[in-house]
Amino acid sequence: MKKWCIPLITALSIIGVLSLLALGIAIYTLITLIQEQTTTTTTTSLTTTVITLTWNVSVNTVTGTSGVSGTAANQLNSPFVLLIDSLNTLCIADTGNNRIQKQALNAWTDTTIAGQINGVSGSTTNQLTSATGVAVDSAGNVYVADTATSGSTIAGMTNTVGNSLSHLNTPYGITRNPLTGIVYVADTMNHRIVSFSPPSSTGPLVAGGNGQELSTSQLHTPTGLYFDSSTNTLDASCNVYVADTQNHRIQLFLSGQSSGATIVDTTEVSDSSLILLNEPVSIVLDQQINLYAADKNNHRIQKFDKI
Numbered sequence: 204m205k206k207w208c209i210p211l212i213t214a215l216s217i218i219g220v221l222s223l224l225a226l227g228i229a230i231y232t233l234i235t236l237i238q239e240q241t242t243t244t245t246t247t248s249l250t251t252t253v254i255t256l257t258w259n260v261s262v263n264t265v266t267g268t269s270g271v272s273g274t275a276a277n278q279l280n281s282p283f284v285l286l287i288d289s290l291n292t293l294c295i296a297d298t299g300n301n302r303i304q305k306q307a308l309n310a311w312t313d314t315t316i317a318g319q320i321n322g323v324s325g326s327t328t329n330q331l332t333s334a335t336g337v338a339v340d341s342a343g344n345v346y347v348a349d350t351a352t353s354g355s356t357i358a359g360m361t362n363t364v365g366n367s368l369s370h371l372n373t374p375y376g377i378t379r380n381p382l383t384g385i386v387y388v389a390d391t392m393n394h395r396i397v398s399f400s401p402p403s404s405t406g407p408l409v410a411g412g413n414g415q416e417l418s419t420s421q422l423h424t425p426t427g428l429y430f431d432s433s434t435n436t437l438d439a440s441c442n443v444y445v446a447d448t449q450n451h452r453i454q455l456f457l458s459g460q461s462s463g464a465t466i467v468d469t470t471e472v473s474d475s476s477l478i479l480l481n482e483p484v485s486i487v488l489d490q491q492i493n494l495y496a497a498d499k500n501n502h503r504i505q506k507f508d509k510i
Contacts, residue, residue, distance in 0.1 A: 256455075258466060258494050258507040262477050265293070265495065266306055266313055267503030270475040274300055274322040276312045282497040282504060284427070285487040288339040293487075293495065295504065296347070297322075301331045303347055308489060317347050335375075366393050369405040376428040376446070376485075387443065389425045396425060396443060396456075410443055410456040410463060417471050419462040423449035427485035427497070446483045446496065453486055453496060467496060467507055475501050 272280040280299030287293055287308075295304040295313070302318030318331035326332065336348030364372045376389030386399045387409060395412035399405070411422035427446035445454045445463070453467035465471075473481040485497035492509040 256492065257510045259510050260478050263506045264477065265504040265506045269501050269503055272299060272502045279502045280322065281499050281502065283335050283484050283499065284337055285485045285495055285497050285504065286337050286339060287487050287489050289341060291490065294337050294339060296334045296337045298333055298335055301334060303334060303337050303345060317345055368397060368408065375426045378428045378430055380430060387428055389428050391424055391426055394422045394424065396428065396445060410445060415449070417450055419464070422447050422454070429486045429488065444486055446486050448482050448484055451480045451482060453483060467494065480505065
């Protein structure tokens with residue numbers, strides 16, 4: 204029988220080639236894994252920062268006369284708070300006229316449902332003085348914040364102004380996440396949005412708090428807040444719509460993001476033209492996700508249609 208013998212040098216060469224091949228496969232596999240991890244991280248980052256909701260810059264004045272205050276049924280005086288009730292009716296705290304106005308969406312005139320039609324203030328049961336808040340229950344009953352001072356303190360320190368997370372400075376807007384019970388407050392003169400989980404009276408910073416400027420991470424005298432549970436933009440994801448009053452714009456802060464996106468009035472310039480705002484103080488979305496803004500110094504309510 205013939206025997207086959209492989210020279211030692213040939214065997215060593217084969218082993219060397221196989222070793223190099225194995226090393227190449229290992230390096231290729233490692234590079235592939237790194238690329239996959241990098242792609243996944245990038246995709247996640249983009250998913251958390253891209254805003255898919257947009258609104259038309261061609262706006263309609265729902266009620267009020269641009270730049271002119273008045274007490275007529277189609278006029279307002281420094282409207283402060285907006286609300287859309289379960290019947291799809293727009294309720295307006297017409298603060299400067301000491302009354303609450305009600306308007307069916309797509310109608311053009313308002314009805315006075317609290318306070319005096321002529322805007323006269325007073326302390327009797329059928330009068331209001333600088334109404335700054337309104338709520339409506341499922342039975343259609345209307346609740347009005349008539350510059351009252353009684354109640355229990357759930358955030359901040361009584362009669363104490365400060366900028367720590369346990370203090371507030373002239374808070375205006377307030378809203379609550381019904382799923383978590385977390386309360387969000389527009390800490391207006393601290394130029395920030397903070398949150399609290401009662402009974403705790405201190406909580407984390409949500410947005411702003413970096414000075415009163417125009418950058419995407421800053422606010423200037425924010426006043427109004429809005430949750431939109433129908434589109435899961437706040438109740439489920441804790442994203443925040445903010446009326447950035449002195450910057451004359453509406454900001455949207457996505458969950459966990461310290462920089463906001465301007466979704467209404469990207470110029471930060473005040474004016475009475477249809478596409479600009481002058482100190483917006485309140486915002487609300489209807490069932491079609493159209494956005495309404497109380498344009499206080501223009502004495503009107505502006506509607507921005509969802510695209």
